[in-house]
Amino acid sequence: MSRAGFESRHGAVLEAIGREITEGELAPGDTLTLEGMQGRFGVSRTVARETMRILESMGLVTSRRRVGITVQDAASWNVFDPRVIWWRLAGSGRDAQLRSLTELRIAVEPLAAGAAAYYASAEQRTRIVELGARLRGLGERGLLADFLDADIAFHTLLLEASGNEMFAALADVVAVVLRGRTRLGLMPQQPVPEALDAHENVAAAVSSGQYRKAEEAMRDLLGEVRDAMAPLGVDDPSLD
Amino acid sequence: MSRAGFESRHGAVLEAIGREITEGELAPGDTLTLEGMQGRFGVSRTVARETMRILESMGLVTSRRRVGITVQDAASWNVFDPRVIWWRLAGSGRDAQLRSLTELRIAVEPLAAGAAAYYASAEQRTRIVELGARLRGLGERGLLADFLDADIAFHTLLLEASGNEMFAALADVVAVVLRGRTRLGLMPQQPVPEALDAHENVAAAVSSGQYRKAEEAMRDLLGEVRDAMAPLGVDDPSLD
């Protein structure tokens, strides 16, 4: 996640307008002008233009002569852009964004675990087992903050070990989801034993190269997530 | 996929540098200067700067005073940015990109089909069945070009009907993969009957709201894809 954006003048402008668009304060079809941006933020035309170009490259706006800078419909946003994800998570679209991301996790992480079982390096294999054990220790002692950090490390490691750079690119986003989930109070005070088992099962399968099993174990693990997300409106397809 | 980029001067510069970076001709750590870009492409400083900003926002470069524009390591690229995907597909990284995208498809499409079974509108349900039937007709008559178009429409429809905008955003990319796969000669001259059945199974499950079944049917369908991709180095986890 780009922590940047506050050193340069662009940062503030980009942040403000990006938020307003993703938040819906600026509706699709609304138009801005460079002059308006200059006035509003007290920046030069150059800065306004460069900011606009970035917004354009994220699909949030288009720029046309004579007409100005037009806010685009959500359908044309680069919804995988970390900044767009971030803005949506920070604003009122949070629940919808969290739901989308959780579905994405449920889709991707099992495959990633399977691939990791195949491609992980020796160090990664030992590390994943260590993390599984660490999670059990921290979980049983109820050290939630440390547990969260280790959990993030666990999922990040698998995504990175998958050998698929698109999966790996989701690591930051998964971290945000995990933190967000905890902050929203969707996690039990003490991790349930099933979750601890599930992590260890994944770790064991990955480290021993059993990719079918790794995939399945990760699916089990995420089953818990599905349930925990239910209050947010995520459907639980447990019956047909 | 953005057709844009050729009207404005930025387009050409962005395209050229973006390609060179994703292609590896410009290695991580290499530096450019604005002046260099101006000279090379015969553009003004403004255009060079705006282009650089876009590249920066895609994670391909960073810009620091006194140092210049530094090419970033692939790990910090926005690998979900359609342009990055496009450049990688067009260049020598094509196979790796196709492999990543195919894994992503295998991860996402079953979930998307399941979600579509739940969320699709009445029109979408009838349309998916129509498309399934159309695929059979075209497939049996060996009309490959039309088959491809219908296939793309089929997968696009499911991704859009999933109610998850991140899944929907992958529609363009999936379309590119399907086209690329055909161009690479990975498709049989005439679609195999199993594939036709699989599409119809998915369509039936989606239209009747059986999301478990829709998910499973899509997994079956993608099993064929897995096999077809094998020559590209995608592993077939059929045994453990």
Add this chain to the structure above:
DNA sequence: GTCCCGCAATGGTGTTACCTTTCGACCCCA
């Protein structure tokens, strides 16, 4: 009254020139 044509206002596009700020490299001296 309606339709079409043309003109003028608007606002992005691209260029140039200029000043400011930062920080890496190099040199000098201890």
Add this chain to the structure above:
DNA sequence: TGGGGTCGAAAGGTAACACCATTGCGGGAC
């Protein structure tokens, strides 16, 4: 050898300009 200070390269930012694609309005013809 190494610490610190100076210099200058290159981005950051501002300003003012010519240019031109739109578009929307107004006027004239029918």
